Amino acid sequence: MSPEAALPTLAEVARRVGVPPATLRRWVNAELVELPHEGWSPPAVAQARIVARLRSRGRTLAEIRRASEAGQLAFGYLEDLFAHAGGEVSLEDAAAATRLEPALIQRILGLLGFGGLEPETVRAEDLRLLDYIASVLRSGYPLVAFLQLARVYGQALAQIADAEVRLFHIYVHEPLIRDGVPALEIAEEMESLARDLLPLASPMMEHVHFRFLQHFVEQDVVGHMETDLDGAELELGRLRVAIAFADLAGYTRLTEEAGEAEAHGAVERFVEAVSSSLPDEARIIKTIGDEVMIVGPDASALTDWAVAFQEFYDERPLPRIGIHVGETLYRDGDYYGREVNLAARVAARAAGGEVLVTRPVVRAAAAQLEFDQVAEVKLKGFTSPTELFLARPAED
Secondary structure, eight states, X not given: OOHHHHSOOHHHHHHHHTSOHHHHHHXXXXXXXXXXXXXXXXXXXXXXXXXXXXXXTTOOHHHXXXXXXXXXXXXXXXXXXXXXXXXXXXXXXXXXXHTOOHHHHHHHHHHHTOSOSSOSEEEGGGHHHHHHHHHHHHTTOOHHHHHHHHHHHHHHHHHHHXXXXXXXXXXXXXXXXXXXXXXXXXXXHHHHHHHHHHHHHHHHHHHHHHXXXXXXXXXXXXXXXXHHHHTOOOOTTEEEEEEEEEEETTHHHHHHHHOHHHHHHHHHHHHHHHHHHSOTTOEEEEEETTEEEEEESOXXXXXXXXXXXXXXXXXXXXXXXXXXXXXXXXETTEEESHHHHHHHHHHHHOOTTOEEEOHHHHHHOOTTEEEEEEEEEOOTTOSSOEEEEEEEEOOO
């Protein structure tokens, strides 16, 4: 069948869009929808769907025409690349098909970020995902662990998808608009590019995922062995780790003086320098503005890194780093508890270029470092005073 023969008719498009055929003709005549000479191409159908959606939200034809002429609506044409198979099943039918409790299905979908708080229906295409999940749970994987993993998957992949869309919009869609490219041409160009890129996303993520799985399995084996050798027995769900917080001293002032773009560039360079120089067993847990939270199993290695980092990092503003080691609560890929809060308070006491540590870090550190006691201070939120030490390279 030729491409032209495969294109839908006016009546079929009207049914998909949810408006009468006469309304579609009016939109085409008013140039709200740009119809190619060959007929209702996928971008044209998507454009009609977008116009219908904007009309349902109360937007006037004049407003839609201005946005369409500027190419601002072209990004929505990519929706057709993700058109789902359609159809929904009741929650009860999904439970019967997967042998999962309805309440558990609701909870899993909520953790993944799908649907409302209590969805009464499930997309038919999501049944395959639920089958995979049911197989994982039937294999013996603990439910409490899987629920945490589901939340991590949902948050991490949502962040990835959000970044993919926003970066595509900023660096592909916006330049086409500024170059004055016609709306339908923008849509076709973006659709072509997206079709070429989308098949590459899953292999890239699969490869990166496998590499990190291999890395963290190795680290976990070493960590378990060292815990056993130390004779430490922790409660289920708790881990003993070294925690470092690092940020840029004077970042707020830099934002005011140099502007947000320059300040953000400084943060990007700082985070990249941290990420590329960390010891293998340590990793960045999260970044909040200019602050980086780092966790590793070895307090000595993390402190060695921090002191060396302060020596080679010569950009302004200078970083400040605080390190503590202790028992933390591990949930959803993050670390919580008193010891984490203490590490953050220690970092807040440091000046630019300094590494401040607590007494437990001093006890764990290697001989190539020296520690000068700074003070015994009461940190905000803590009743007992904390000894603070300035870490520096040992003198020859």
